[in-house]
Amino acid sequence: MVVMDLVLLSPPSKSVFLSSSVSSSSSAAATSAACRPAVILPGLGNNTGDYGKLQLTLEGFGVPSVVAKVSRLDWFRNAAGLVDPNYWRGTLRPRPVLDWYLKRVDEAVREAKELAQGGSLSLIGHSAGGWLARVYMEEFGVCDISLLLTLGTPHSPPPKGLSGVIDQTRGLLDYVEKNCRNAVYTPELKYVCVAGRYIQGARIFGGSEINVVSAFPVDGDQLISEVSIADDVESATLNTSTWRARFVGQGYKQVCGQADVWGDGVVPEVSAHLEGALNISLDGVYHSPVGSDDVSRPWYGSPAIVEKWIEHLVN
Numbered sequence: 001m002v003v004m005d006l007v008l009l010s011p012p013s014k015s016v017f018l019s020s021s022v023s024s025s026s027s028a029a030a031t032s033a034a035c036r037p038a039v040i041l042p043g044l045g046n047n048t049g050d051y052g053k054l055q056l057t058l059e060g061f062g063v064p065s066v067v068a069k070v071s072r073l074d075w076f077r078n079a080a081g082l083v084d085p086n087y088w089r090g091t092l093r094p095r096p097v098l099d100w101y102l103k104r105v106d107e108a109v110r111e112a113k114e115l116a117q118g119g120s121l122s123l124i125g126h127s128a129g130g131w132l133a134r135v136y137m138e139e140f141g142v143c144d145i146s147l148l149l150t151l152g153t154p155h156s157p158p159p160k161g162l163s164g165v166i167d168q169t170r171g172l173l174d175y176v177e178k179n180c181r182n183a184v185y186t187p188e189l190k191y192v193c194v195a196g197r198y199i200q201g202a203r204i205f206g207g208s209e210i211n212v213v214s215a216f217p218v219d220g221d222q223l224i225s226e227v228s229i230a231d232d233v234e235s236a237t238l239n240t241s242t243w244r245a246r247f248v249g250q251g252y253k254q255v256c257g258q259a260d261v262w263g264d265g266v267v268p269e270v271s272a273h274l275e276g277a278l279n280i281s282l283d284g285v286y287h288s289p290v291g292s293d294d295v296s297r298p299w300y301g302s303p304a305i306v307e308k309w310i311e312h313l314v315n
Contacts, residue, residue, distance in 0.1 A: 035314045037065065037116045037122070038313060039124065043288070048067045061314075066112045068104045080097050091171040091174070093171070093172070121145050122146065122313050126153070127152050138180045146188065146190065150272070151194050152267045152287050154173065155176075155274045156173065158173075164253065183277040192277060192278045193272060197269055200260065200261065201261055255268055280309065286299045
């Protein structure tokens with residue numbers, strides 16, 4: 001059995017750090033328990049098909065799942081926000097511009113409720129799908145939901161008044177922070193937030209140590225598309241990653257105000273955690289299924305990585 005390194009911080013914001021190694025008994029423990037159905041919420045720029053392999057992996061653990069029906073072209077619906085004066089003021093609200101997405105989530109939840117047969121559901125929100133899940137829970141209620149698990153979700157709005165930082169959500173994350181219920185970790189409803197530590201960003205100017213963990217051994221929200229960003233961040237080595245780290249660092253800066261921080265290649269680690277939730281950091285984990293090969297660059301839904309958080313989906 002391989003030993004896992006755990007660091008627990010005091011409540012209300014519980015944090016866990018996991019190395020890329022996993023216990024060989026975790027899979028057996030998960031499959032032996034009863035599981036809630038899960039609804040998977042795609043991230044910005046992703047489509048339903050991007051999560052097909054994750055569905056199969058969850059099924060292997062006995063977790064039935066439904067993916068909200070979203071196509072890449074659907075995301076162009078967000079352009080409707082351009083005619084809203086709040087977009088230009090940076091005070092955009094999720095509704096009505098994101099009503100189309102919330103409707104798709106509700107349809108998936110209704111389908112999953114049939115699988116649940118009167119039991120509760122889990123929501124799995126990838127990237128922007130995580131904070132959109134929080135909007136859904138605020139607008140549609142949480143009576144059928146007992147877990148929100150977010151994967152690489154930017155939960156916090158970027159700092160205001162910082163030179164070179166523009167809120168790419170145009171106020172949406174401000175709205176979520178101010179209007180959506182606080183995260184909790186209770187027997188009735190659990191929030192679990194997973195962050196990846198794939199690459200450390202670097203500042204354009206000034207010294208900063210650059211570290212890449214894309215070669216870590218693994219056993220077998222933003223209006224700019226996260227898929228297009230993630231697809232542009234290729235596997236790097238210590239000798240060739242300087243420009244990549246600076247490029248990635250500028251993306252991190254737009255999300256959290258700092259470039260030289262760790263993250264999954266798109267979302268900084270600090271932004272993917274949420275006060276009041278059980279916060280988990282995973283070494284060597286990349287942001288998106290697009291561009292992931294599951295081995296040298298695993299993403300949150302790669303089979304070996306799912307083993308690290310699947311326990312939260314079982315009753």
